[in-house]
Amino acid sequence: MLxxxxxxxxxxxxxxxxxxxxxxxxxxxTQSGGPGTPRADYLVRFQxxxxxxxxxxxxxxxYWANSLxxxxxxxxxxxxxxxxxADLAVGYFSDKIRLLQVAGLPFMVADPxxxxxxxxxxxxxxxxxxxxxxxxxxxxxxxxxxxxxxxxAHHPIRNLxxxxxxxxxxxxxxxxxxxxxxxxIPVSTTGGExxxxxxxxxxxxRILSFEAAQRFKTYEVAKYMSKIEMGCIAGVTMFxxxxxxxxxxxxxxxxxxxxxxxxxxRWEAQAMKDDDLKFQKYLKGKGVTIVxxxxxxxxxxxxxxxxxxxxxxxxASMEKRGLPGKKALKVFLGT
Numbered sequence: 001m002l003x004x005x006x007x008x009x010x011x012x013x014x015x016x017x018x019x020x021x022x023x024x025x026x027x028x029x030t031q032s033g034g035p036g037t038p039r040a041d042y043l044v045r046f047q048x049x050x051x052x053x054x055x056x057x058x059x060x061x062x063y064w065a066n067s068l069x070x071x072x073x074x075x076x077x078x079x080x081x082x083x084x085x086a087d088l089a090v091g092y093f094s095d096k097i098r099l100l101q102v103a104g105l106p107f108m109v110a111d112p113x114x115x116x117x118x119x120x121x122x123x124x125x126x127x128x129x130x131x132x133x134x135x136x137x138x139x140x141x142x143x144x145x146x147x148x149x150x151x152x153a154h155h156p157i158r159n160l161x162x163x164x165x166x167x168x169x170x171x172x173x174x175x176x177x178x179x180x181x182x183x184x185i186p187v188s189t190t191g192g193e194x195x196x197x198x199x200x201x202x203x204x205x206r207i208l209s210f211e212a213a214q215r216f217k218t219y220e221v222a223k224y225m226s227k228i229e230m231g232c233i234a235g236v237t238m239f240x241x242x243x244x245x246x247x248x249x250x251x252x253x254x255x256x257x258x259x260x261x262x263x264x265x266r267w268e269a270q271a272m273k274d275d276d277l278k279f280q281k282y283l284k285g286k287g288v289t290i291v292x293x294x295x296x297x298x299x300x301x302x303x304x305x306x307x308x309x310x311x312x313x314x315x316a317s318m319e320k321r322g323l324p325g326k327k328a329l330k331v332f333l334g335t
Contacts, residue, residue: 103235142239142261153205169206181306
């Protein structure tokens with residue numbers, strides 16, 4: 001049959017493209033284990049939207065649970081073309097993507113929608129934000145927000161005395177300063193590493209949102225979550241594409257990718273905000289005890305010298321590098 005088809009094609013001069021020839025594949029790695037919460041489902045929404053609107057000309061292939069590249073390798077993986085796109089957790093790249101770290105300042109913004117909007121303003125008003133990503137061959141096609149962070153732990157942590165001396169999994173350069181200011185011992189632990197770290201008791205606790213605790217199934221290895229409300233300290237996640245891959249798309253396809261990336265990100269931020277109680281209910285159903293952290297100790301922690309210096313020190317450090325840190329802080333907060 002294949003032989004007869006080939007003869008027919010040669011005889012008539014009609015081109016019959018194969019799927020490989022006609023379809024554009026976009027490889028998207030993520031550290032999320034799979035769909036089920038907004039932080040992962042926004043990728044599925046993007047996938048379905050792009051594939052439908054391009055009539056299958058673009059195929060989005062999601063690689064869950066770091067199965068293509070590790071989250072810490074995503075920046076370079078897209079730069080080299082190993083991955084076509086990245087669900088880029090910018091907190092892991094604080095020494096390379098600097099301005100967007102403002103979204104991870106502790107005890108500041110606890111609303112995922114406000115965090116998303118702040119990042120949107122930065123991308124629109126501060127050219128240096130996109131330029132930092134462009135240096136690594138990334139084109140921004142969307143963004144996602146994270147929820148307010150709590151503390152998943154092996155034992156109930158109700159106050160600063162309980163936190164003192166505990167090994168707490170963190171990431172980046174900002175969150176560890178906040179944990180240290182509260183008396184904890186920060187230990188660098190990515191999302192993909194924390195399950196095993198908790199399982200082996202390498203860490204006593206890990207900063208995490210209720211949504212992420214559901215997504216990463218930490219309820220299987222740690223049965224307490226303290227409501228410390230540190231804010232959206234995981235910041236915003238950039239959804240990016242390799243520059244060469246982007247250039248290979250038609251203008252129409254680029255417009256579709258941008259539109260679907262924007263729609264999926266807006267939906268995700270709102271869903272992260274709306275579903276917070278739902279995430280807590282799910283975790284309780286899995287045997288997790290939600291612990292109320294002392295309100296007075298939280299205020300003491302938030303207003304401690306160590307925490308209060310973080311935003312100003314960050315902005316000043318950006319200015320020393322020739323980056324608009326003060327402006328970034330104002331634009332992100334909308335002040």
